[in-house]
Amino acid sequence: MKNFDHIIPTRIIFGKGTEAQVGSLVKEYGFHKVLLHYGGKSAVKSGLLDRVKDSLAGAGVDFVEMGGAQANPVLSLVRKGIALCLEEKVDLILAVGGGSAIDSAKAIGDGAGNPDVDVWKFFIREADPKAHIPVAVILTLAASGSEMSQSAVLTNEDGGLKRGYNSWTHQPLFSICNPELTYTVSKFQTGCGTVDIMMHTLERYFGWSTDSLITDRLAEGLLKAVIEAGRIADRNPQDYEARATLMWAGSLSHNGLTGLGRDFFMQVHQLEHELSGMYPEIAHGAGLSALFCSWARYVCPAWPERFAQYAAQVWQITMDENDPMKTALAGIDATEEYFKSLGMPVSLKELHVDPARFEEMAEKCTNFGKRTLPGIQELKKKDMVEIYRMAYER
Numbered sequence: 350m351k352n353f354d355h356i357i358p359t360r361i362i363f364g365k366g367t368e369a370q371v372g373s374l375v376k377e378y379g380f381h382k383v384l385l386h387y388g389g390k391s392a393v394k395s396g397l398l399d400r401v402k403d404s405l406a407g408a409g410v411d412f413v414e415m416g417g418a419q420a421n422p423v424l425s426l427v428r429k430g431i432a433l434c435l436e437e438k439v440d441l442i443l444a445v446g447g448g449s450a451i452d453s454a455k456a457i458g459d460g461a462g463n464p465d466v467d468v469w470k471f472f473i474r475e476a477d478p479k480a481h482i483p484v485a486v487i488l489t490l491a492a493s494g495s496e497m498s499q500s501a502v503l504t505n506e507d508g509g510l511k512r513g514y515n516s517w518t519h520q521p522l523f524s525i526c527n528p529e530l531t532y533t534v535s536k537f538q539t540g541c542g543t544v545d546i547m548m549h550t551l552e553r554y555f556g557w558s559t560d561s562l563i564t565d566r567l568a569e570g571l572l573k574a575v576i577e578a579g580r581i582a583d584r585n586p587q588d589y590e591a592r593a594t595l596m597w598a599g600s601l602s603h604n605g606l607t608g609l610g611r612d613f614f615m616q617v618h619q620l621e622h623e624l625s626g627m628y629p630e631i632a633h634g635a636g637l638s639a640l641f642c643s644w645a646r647y648v649c650p651a652w653p654e655r656f657a658q659y660a661a662q663v664w665q666i667t668m669d670e671n672d673p674m675k676t677a678l679a680g681i682d683a684t685e686e687y688f689k690s691l692g693m694p695v696s697l698k699e700l701h702v703d704p705a706r707f708e709e710m711a712e713k714c715t716n717f718g719k720r721t722l723p724g725i726q727e728l729k730k731k732d733m734v735e736i737y738r739m740a741y742e743r
Contacts, residue, residue: 350561350610357604359497360523363597365589367527368487371401371443372408374523375485380441383412384434384482386454387445388419392489395533401445401487413437418450421629424469424505430457434482435464441522442484447542448493448502448633451486455501455519458482462518472503472512481518487525490534491595492542492634494549494603496524504626510713511626513618526600528592536583540691541634543579543595547572548617548637549602555645555655556613557725568607569662571598576663576687583691616722617644620733623710624702631700638693639700642685643740646678651726653677696743707737 362370375383383405385398392398393416405412415433417426434442434457444454460468462481470476486496495501499520502513534542554568578594585591601607621636649656657673660666660680669676685695694700711733715721722728728736 350564351558351612353609355605355609357497357606359521359604361497361526361600362523363526365527365529367525368397368400368530369404371487371525372404372406372410374525375405375410375441375443376408378441378522381411382437382439382441383410384430384437384439384442384454384457385412385414385445386418386430386442386450386457387414387416388447388450389416391533392445395530397487397489397530398445401443412443413439418444418446418453420449420632421504421511421625422449422453422456422502424503424507427453427456427460427468427503430454431460431464431468434461439482442482443487444484445487445489447488447490448495451484451488451493451495451521452501452503454484454486455495456503458484459516459518469503469505471516472505472514474514478516478518483522484519485523485525486521487530488527488596489530490538490542491528491531491592491599492538492545494546494599494601496521496526497600497604500603502622504629509627509629511622513622524600526596528589528596531592531596532587534586536586537692538632539582539586540579540693541632541638542599543575543582543691544634544638544688544693546575546595546599546602548641550607551641552615552617553608553611553613554659555648555725556608556611557652557723558612561610564607564609564611565658565662569659571601571607572663574598575602579691614723616648616724616728617641619714619722620644620710620736623713624697626713627706627710628700628702635694635700638688639695639697640736640740642681642688642695643743644736645681645684647732647736647739648724648726649677649681650674655725656680697737697741698743702741704738704741707734707741710737
């Protein structure tokens, strides 16, 4: 097990009806003016937004609103939010929604805390935030884990560049997680969320260092729980225990816990960022499900024993000691069949991606020739193109 430094300062308020506490929580922390940032119709139609506003008003907390957060959050909206925060002298940003609203809020907090620096410079690693407006969360979608992580992803519409950035400024102060708020999430988005949760653990699990037994068992247990809960929520969207499992697993999968003591790099996430950056209509989870199994088949020969362990521990496939590659491929096949059972795409063809754009995607993924992707197998541009091609031809 490698050395690590792990801290998770986010306070989690979990369970039924917990969103009613938001006003008293904001007041408890001593904030005076909140930017209430959300997506669109869902929070309004469900009545959640009105309940949040009533709770804030009841606690004597002033607030301003900005809707419009969208899947694959965009730079232009973030810049509007920064200007609003500065104009209104906001001291807390409250994201009501899933990963898109949360990531957008995190970027707004960075920009408003550093008004002399263009916020995009943080995401392309040309600057680091020195201050921020803190972010709190009311979670409505179990998927990204952004409610308990330091990560944020933002798309610059100019060029379709989607970039992730991790920073201490992104760690939410508190997150309110009521699984009941996910009852109305569509079948498709529930599937996308299940895939995203699994991928945050799988990408860590398939890191390239070993001797991290306890982390392996934590990861495998989480994956098994998510697989089961995903099946149940797909059949019965209002099963509280399944929704609760997915919501808590989403937080645990991306707060660093399932990768402690191991080197890892999220290659599939990087490949997918270019996909949904250029095709913003593609949901992140759908992009991941379309890419993962082709990526796994491509890199598996570099470490078949690791993929065979995954097959045996997570999917209960009998280990073939004489042919670990056979077991490994059976585990990848089982993953693909599971994604299909949730109605998730397992090929880029299903997402109507143009193969003529694979070279451009790969070029962007190399940051225009400035990087390769480390991992079980280092990915160069030609490898990325081949994975995209394999994912198209499934």
